[in-house]
Amino acid sequence: MRRVFKHIGRLVTLGEFGEGPARGPIPQLVTVADGFLVAEDGRIRRAGSMRDYEPGWEEGAAEVRSLPGLLVTPGLIDPHTHTVFAGWRADEFARRLQGVSYQEIMASGGGILRTVAATRAASEEELFELGMNRLDQMLRRGVTTVEIKSGYGLDLDTELRQLRVNRRLDRSHPVDVVSTYMGAHLVPPEYRASPEAYVDFVVGEVLPAVRAGGLAEFCDVFCDAGAFDLDQARRILRRAAELGMGAKLHADELEGSGGAELAAELGAISGDHLLRVSEAGVEALAAGVTVAVLLPGTSFFLRVAPAPARRLIDRAIPVALATDFNPGSCPLIDLRMAMTLGCVSLNLTPAEALVAVTLNAAHAVGQGAAIGSLREGKYADFVAWSCPDYTHLPYFLGSDLVEAVYKRGQAVFRRPQPCSSLRT
Numbered sequence: 001m002r003r004v005f006k007h008i009g010r011l012v013t014l015g016e017f018g019e020g021p022a023r024g025p026i027p028q029l030v031t032v033a034d035g036f037l038v039a040e041d042g043r044i045r046r047a048g049s050m051r052d053y054e055p056g057w058e059e060g061a062a063e064v065r066s067l068p069g070l071l072v073t074p075g076l077i078d079p080h081t082h083t084v085f086a087g088w089r090a091d092e093f094a095r096r097l098q099g100v101s102y103q104e105i106m107a108s109g110g111g112i113l114r115t116v117a118a119t120r121a122a123s124e125e126e127l128f129e130l131g132m133n134r135l136d137q138m139l140r141r142g143v144t145t146v147e148i149k150s151g152y153g154l155d156l157d158t159e160l161r162q163l164r165v166n167r168r169l170d171r172s173h174p175v176d177v178v179s180t181y182m183g184a185h186l187v188p189p190e191y192r193a194s195p196e197a198y199v200d201f202v203v204g205e206v207l208p209a210v211r212a213g214g215l216a217e218f219c220d221v222f223c224d225a226g227a228f229d230l231d232q233a234r235r236i237l238r239r240a241a242e243l244g245m246g247a248k249l250h251a252d253e254l255e256g257s258g259g260a261e262l263a264a265e266l267g268a269i270s271g272d273h274l275l276r277v278s279e280a281g282v283e284a285l286a287a288g289v290t291v292a293v294l295l296p297g298t299s300f301f302l303r304v305a306p307a308p309a310r311r312l313i314d315r316a317i318p319v320a321l322a323t324d325f326n327p328g329s330c331p332l333i334d335l336r337m338a339m340t341l342g343c344v345s346l347n348l349t350p351a352e353a354l355v356a357v358t359l360n361a362a363h364a365v366g367q368g369a370a371i372g373s374l375r376e377g378k379y380a381d382f383v384a385w386s387c388p389d390y391t392h393l394p395y396f397l398g399s400d401l402v403e404a405v406y407k408r409g410q411a412v413f414r415r416p417q418p419c420s421s422l423r424t
């Protein structure tokens with residue numbers, strides 16, 4: 001089935017970057033004024049300038065649509081979220097504003113463990129409904145693929161429930177969900193006296209059950225002070241690799257504890273946060289294959305110094321951006337806002353910010369061959385924005401720019417009627 005989109009005001013395919021992730025500084029992107037895009041059976045058949053358009057494509061097409069005045073980009077990909085959870089923690093936000101640190105809140109029984117308690121108490125149906133609503137919100141903001149981690153159960157039953165919800169969301173919602181097991185988010189209270197026994201439990205019981213259910217593509221570990229050390233993280237991620245799951249790491253967020261080096265050593269698909277990455281960590285990443293996933297919403301919301309993005313980019317380490325959507329350190333659901341924060345607090349260019357939430361984000365979730373740019377053969381996942389150029393995406397702060405979102409060539413969201421049309 002063919003769908004034809006023509007007279008696109010401005011088209012950004014990111015085709016100039018080829019197969020791999022984009023590395024190094026990107027001052028600007030190639031754009032096509034008056035472009036077209038042809039989708040065949042959900043994949044890009046051709047995309048380019050109307051000068052090369054062939055009217056024959058319209059014959060027998062299921063849809064022929066003109067998109068004048070609109071910007072078309074690849075669909076946004078959020079490569080790091082904790083979307084499936086119950087309960088909010090706005091009261092902790094209020095305490096933090098009065099000077100209490102995130103670590104102090106964790107030590108007093110708040111933080112992640114509070115969300116663990118609420119999530120353990122929630123049914124699969126409740127978590128599914130919460131997830132569907134959150135995916136709706138993401139889709140309306142231009143997101144077509146999202147990675148979701150477990151890690152608010154820290155036991156067998158709840159972790160598997162979270163991951164089953166990920167799979168159901170993927171099947172039930174137009175947004176594609178990449179599922180990551182993150183039982184090593186924190187040592188749960190019942191293992192407080194013997195963290196090593198919890199690692200044994202993760203390695204010996206939970207990971208095989210995740211594998212048996214086919215519930216996750218990736219395994220992630222919070223490798224930092226107060227969470228899991230390098231040896232524990234290595235043990236968990238090696239076992240996950242034996243079971244066919246790729247590695248991700250929450251690395252060097254609170255302290256420069258060697259997480260980046262471990263991500264490089266394991267050939268992890270991504271090393272995330274990296275606020276306190278050491279020079280040795282940067283060297284290791286530069287020599288490896290790992291994508292650096294930066295979360296500027298989290299450093300903004302926690303009021304801490306952001307990740308050294310330019311140092312990573314200057315060393316040709318591919319950089320992606322994510323929201324880190326979670327109820328504590330960053331309840332940010334709008335990935336385009338992460339682009340703005342990426343520009344303002346990490347000093348990315350608008351071009352680098354768009355690549356970071358599309359092509360490089362696709363590589364950070366192992367989907368670089370299928371999504372992230374509008375190259376021939378990739379899925380026709382794209383967004384039509386009501387703005388003239390990609391520089392408007394990080395610039396137009398907090399506004400509503402999405403005109404329509406297309407998944408596999410089909411519209412899955414269109415902007416509702418303008419309020420002015422509802423006047424009686």
Ligand SMILES: [Zn+2]
Nearest residue numbers: 080082250324
């Ligand atoms: Zn996270």
